[in-house]
Amino acid sequence: MRHLIDPLDFSVEEIDALLDLAGEIERNREKYSHLCDGRTLATLFYEPSTRTRLSFEAAMLNLGGRVLGFASADSSSAAKGESISDTIRVVSCYADICAIRHPKEGAPKVASQFSGIPVINAGDGGHQHPTQTLTDLLTIRSLKGRLGDLTIGLCGDLKFGRTVHSLIKSLSRYQGIRFALISPDELRLPDYIRKEVLDREGIPYEEVSDLEDVMGKLDILYMTRVQRERFFNEEDYVRLKDCYILTSKKMAAAKPDMAVLHPLPRVNEIATEVDSDPRAAYFKQAQYGVYVRMALIATLLNLAGREPEC
Amino acid sequence: MRHLIDPLDFSVEEIDALLDLAGEIERNREKYSHLCDGRTLATLFYEPSTRTRLSFEAAMLNLGGRVLGFASADSSSAAKGESISDTIRVVSCYADICAIRHPKEGAPKVASQFSGIPVINAGDGGHQHPTQTLTDLLTIRSLKGRLGDLTIGLCGDLKFGRTVHSLIKSLSRYQGIRFALISPDELRLPDYIRKEVLDREGIPYEEVSDLEDVMGKLDILYMTRVQRERFFNEEDYVRLKDCYILTSKKMAAAKPDMAVLHPLPRVNEIATEVDSDPRAAYFKQAQYGVYVRMALIATLLNLAGREPEC
Amino acid sequence: MRHLIDPLDFSVEEIDALLDLAGEIERNREKYSHLCDGRTLATLFYEPSTRTRLSFEAAMLNLGGRVLGFASADSSSAAKGESISDTIRVVSCYADICAIRHPKEGAPKVASQFSGIPVINAGDGGHQHPTQTLTDLLTIRSLKGRLGDLTIGLCGDLKFGRTVHSLIKSLSRYQGIRFALISPDELRLPDYIRKEVLDREGIPYEEVSDLEDVMGKLDILYMTRVQRERFFNEEDYVRLKDCYILTSKKMAAAKPDMAVLHPLPRVNEIATEVDSDPRAAYFKQAQYGVYVRMALIATLLNLAGREPEC
Structure with missing residues (x-):
């Protein structure tokens, strides 16, 4: 199982393949519109970031998938003192992939170590935003x-x-x-x-x-x-x-x-x-941000090479 | 591209056609349940309004479409000082149509002038709520x-x-x-x-x-x-x-x-x-509020005249 | 129409049937993945509870249904002084079933008395969490x-x-x-x-x-x-x-x-x-929490006995 925590987690070859797929998606949106049917993305935003969150959600919806999650820490179990390692293990029961935004550097990395599903770092403090x-x-x-x-x-x-x-x-x-x-x-x-x-x-x-x-x-x-x-x-x-x-x-x-x-x-x-x-x-x-997130989700879910059904 | 900013934006004939479609939808909900398959509604609520937001979301979901957005300004990029004209240009990359609720009179009008997608005014201060x-x-x-x-x-x-x-x-x-x-x-x-x-x-x-x-x-x-x-x-x-x-x-x-x-x-x-x-x-x-919003979304997306597939 | 307000609302026989269905769903997730196509769950959370809310949403999405609602009272019409009996009558126009979390004991019970759709108590203060x-x-x-x-x-x-x-x-x-x-x-x-x-x-x-x-x-x-x-x-x-x-x-x-x-x-x-x-x-x-909520939603929507189409 792959995660994306640091922008350098992917090799140049992997980046190139991802960008190729994003370009292919741009040219054939319809063809990829059911690639993630039945899959769920969790957006766990411990810090508000409308633009990034909506871009992820648009990406998953465009692939035919669905979305659940939270937009700020206020409405999360974090307020009850739960660790991110516990949260991600529970969210692994609810979704197939997740995007985490967190004010603390390294939080998405920690989450990935306990996760049963691919984790995408959607920004951790002043640290990374791959x-x-x-x-x-x-x-x-x-x-x-x-x-x-x-x-x-x-x-x-x-x-x-x-x-x-x-x-x-x-x-x-x-x-x-x-x-x-x-x-x-x-x-x-x-x-x-x-x-x-x-x-x-x-x-x-x-x-x-x-x-x-x-x-x-x-x-x-x-x-x-x-x-x-x-x-x-x-x-x-x-x-x-x-x-x-x-x-x-x-x-x-x-x-x-x-x-x-x-x-x-x-x-x-x-x-x-x-x-x-x-x-x-x-x-x-x-707009490119949506295409590249579509390609990323498809890649981390191992659906990238699969021939989409039209 | 049409928007709905003021209740009088539509002529009497257009209103009548819209209400006819709403009535048709009421009588044949199933027939319209996939009209917006693959389309996305963005609900941009800079001011909370559960009833109006849920009515829009129910309308789009009933048409087979999907929804993304935010429920209050706290969790929006507005907090980082972004203008509504920038926000709508970005949201135009994420969705096919949007409904905007804003505390400032005229904000949805401004948004419509920069938007790449149809804008529905979902209430702007004490001004309009078409x-x-x-x-x-x-x-x-x-x-x-x-x-x-x-x-x-x-x-x-x-x-x-x-x-x-x-x-x-x-x-x-x-x-x-x-x-x-x-x-x-x-x-x-x-x-x-x-x-x-x-x-x-x-x-x-x-x-x-x-x-x-x-x-x-x-x-x-x-x-x-x-x-x-x-x-x-x-x-x-x-x-x-x-x-x-x-x-x-x-x-x-x-x-x-x-x-x-x-x-x-x-x-x-x-x-x-x-x-x-x-x-x-x-x-x-x-209940009629849901039907009329279904008719409105279909009309602004130019799907109103299209024969729905059962 | 059945609701679930108190854990003892269901007889032992009904509980056993529900758990049987949950087990069946666990073994055949794919078979049930379209059981709630076209149905909508409203999650009305007057008190934040990420885990419970996401579990309900995952359950409904896994059944092919869709979700709308709110995650905290701030963004609800409750702030305008609306009674829960009015809210539920309106939400009955937007959704087919709903889950209510409320800080006041008895609020979901009151809602169920005015509701046009099945109500699930998702926790009412220190009272019940069936x-x-x-x-x-x-x-x-x-x-x-x-x-x-x-x-x-x-x-x-x-x-x-x-x-x-x-x-x-x-x-x-x-x-x-x-x-x-x-x-x-x-x-x-x-x-x-x-x-x-x-x-x-x-x-x-x-x-x-x-x-x-x-x-x-x-x-x-x-x-x-x-x-x-x-x-x-x-x-x-x-x-x-x-x-x-x-x-x-x-x-x-x-x-x-x-x-x-x-x-x-x-x-x-x-x-x-x-x-x-x-x-x-x-x-x-x-994980079992998701399966049992899938079984519950199916049961309250009277879809439990229906042979799912693959």
């Missing part, structure tokens, strides 16, 4: 046709943003990747990523504090939200949050086929005027 | 066989009650409608409805403060709840809330085929002794 | 092959634990049952159970304060949680909660085929080291 990374990879590959030979700009909060860290680690496994790291000094990529991933693997990168310095080189611009809850004081947040706002004016300097991604929700780091730019890909990204 | 109006119209037509040539009594809070305002506007489009407006002076129908709708259209009406003055004339008695949250001070609420309570004694003066409607939930404005009166139609009304 | 009792009975019968001729140890909070009281009443209807009541003096079984059930029916029992005194005799050991919310002061809770913790050392004195049950969630009254003991049956019990 299905966001899969979504990002699928979006890039679908838009650019490849995952290698790309210059990727990462802009905003590179210190606390877990999606950025995971994306760097995952893309570093492909050939010909170059990064442009765009952030204020206070929110630079931490050493343990810069040194232990980029330097060690010999991945070319540059660090700049001004988006305009690198705009013209980028194939992908990955914008991130400056999250209020990651800051230690309100003043720093207010001073920095508006520094890295993408506007149409800045977009004018970009390549005609650059794609703008964002894990969403955005607050104001992308001006709404950019939404109508054909290079704005962040809403398409939400 | 599916309640459709429910009222279907109930009246089903019980009386027509929407014209009726004397309609509206009793209780005629000042703040949005369902009453919408019902007046909608019924005013039919021939031979007469209204009896029964309320305390403080809760009279506002001028912008009385003058701009009733007077302008030449609809006959009388205003009374005593239900018993008009009881014998009514074909329909529409009771409303005196909502605590609409009052500026507690004293006024306490003084007025019990003034317009329907009892069996008052029912004795009514026509034998009068029908009592109420949008529910009631607090105490209809004594429970009235429940066993065959003229009490407020629970049937809840 | 589907837990059915789960316990199915677990015991499945593991031991019978419901008579058994020595049952009940350990922990025997004063406030409603599941223990219901289990005693239900098992007392079978032949050859003996109880060992293991609790601190403060949490002894109340007189109204001991005298009015055990003494009156002539059921043999002994009361001890030390689990080790009876361990070797038991066929079933039913552990219970010492619930913080049932205590009047924190000191008593702290002093007593750890007294009756089951460990591997204590298990060494038990029969090789004894079964340990627990209604879950546990806090620390069973050491996790016991989980790997083959006699630990509390997670299997959660």
Whole structure:
């Protein structure tokens, strides 16, 4: 039985197979619409996250399966002091696969060790959010046709943003990747990523504090939200949050086929005027998030290779 | 693509077609039980409203479709500062149609302008609640066989009650409608409805403060709840809330085929002794609410004319 | 129309038929996977209880049915002052059967008196929780092959634990049952159970304060949680909660085929080291809870005798 806890749990070959399946699903939605008939997904969200939860639920429903679960810890047995290892053993009686969102780092990992069903980490604190990374990879590959030979700009909060860290680690496994790291000094990529991933693997990168310095080189611009809850004081947040706002004016300097991604929700780091730019890909990204979760569920339930009945 | 934001978005002809379909569904539930197979309804409730939410969900499930969404803003991305225009663009990737309840007037309208899927306004503050109006119209037509040539009594809070305002506007489009407006002076129908709708259209009406003055004339008695949250001070609420309570004694003066409607939930404005009166139609009304929402979903998804497969 | 409000609402014969059906479902899950196609379960949880709610939802989904409802009172119309008798009449328009959890004793009973659909009591305060009792009975019968001729140890909070009281009443209807009541003096079984059930029916029992005194005799050991919310002061809770913790050392004195049950969630009254003991049956019990709820739903919808189509 496989789980997905860390974005690197899957090899490059497994990722490629998963993305192939997601693409196949995109092209033949109808064909896969009964693949999970009679199967149940449990969404155990100890921390609210509407977007991620609904994306998982849409994925399972699109496959013909059904969904049960909870949307916040208030309404869970956690309030009665139950451990996640007990909860997952019980939920294993109710469902065939589950997605867990938890404020504590490592909770989905612990759950997977006691689970009778595949566990998907749907975000554990500031730690990992592997299905966001899969979504990002699928979006890039679908838009650019490849995952290698790309210059990727990462802009905003590179210190606390877990999606950025995971994306760097995952893309570093492909050939010909170059990064442009765009952030204020206070929110630079931490050493343990810069040194232990980029330097060690010999991945070319540059660090700049001004988006305009690198705009013209980028194939992908990955914008991130400056999250209020990651800051230690309100003043720093207010001073920095508006520094890295993408506007149409800045977009004018970009390549005609650059794609703008964002894990969403955005607050104001992308001006709404950019939404109508054909290079704005962040809403398409939400759609790819459903396809990749469909592929993931099918894969973890060992239904991926099965010929779907039409 | 059509949305339903305001009760008057549909013409009289469209309303009639919708009510016809609802009646057809009522008579042949089985026939329509797979009309929405493979389609998904998103229920985005930024303000809790169990009754309305469950009615929408029952409608979609009865059509063979499935449902995802959230029941209150706490568990939504709104808490992270996301705009409704972004949310609806993402939800458009997850579902085929959506129903939005929002505390702010106009929010569903804004959503519809950015949506990739049909949007149904499931109530926006004190503003509009068009599916309640459709429910009222279907109930009246089903019980009386027509929407014209009726004397309609509206009793209780005629000042703040949005369902009453919408019902007046909608019924005013039919021939031979007469209204009896029964309320305390403080809760009279506002001028912008009385003058701009009733007077302008030449609809006959009388205003009374005593239900018993008009009881014998009514074909329909529409009771409303005196909502605590609409009052500026507690004293006024306490003084007025019990003034317009329907009892069996008052029912004795009514026509034998009068029908009592109420949008529910009631607090105490209809004594429970009235429940066993065959003229009490407020629970049937809840059932009609499901049928009319089934017809609405089918219509907005362009499935209304499609011959269902048995 | 039948409801299930009290564990004793069903006769011994009816319980036996229900458990037979649950066993049949366990052996032929696929055969029953469409029994409730097109039927809807409403889960009305005025008090959160994830485990019970998900068990009901899993049961209905496994039968091919669908689910709607609410997980806590916050998001229900109860907040607007609606009575449960009104709510159930409306919900009767939305669903074919419902499960109600309510903090007030007797609320599900009241609901059943006004309901147009079968009502299942999913727990009413400290009063009744009949589907837990059915789960316990199915677990015991499945593991031991019978419901008579058994020595049952009940350990922990025997004063406030409603599941223990219901289990005693239900098992007392079978032949050859003996109880060992293991609790601190403060949490002894109340007189109204001991005298009015055990003494009156002539059921043999002994009361001890030390689990080790009876361990070797038991066929079933039913552990219970010492619930913080049932205590009047924190000191008593702290002093007593750890007294009756089951460990591997204590298990060494038990029969090789004894079964340990627990209604879950546990806090620390069973050491996790016991989980790997083959006699630990509390997670299997959660699985039996799904099967027995499937049998119950089928029975109350009068589908139990119907030959399922494969």
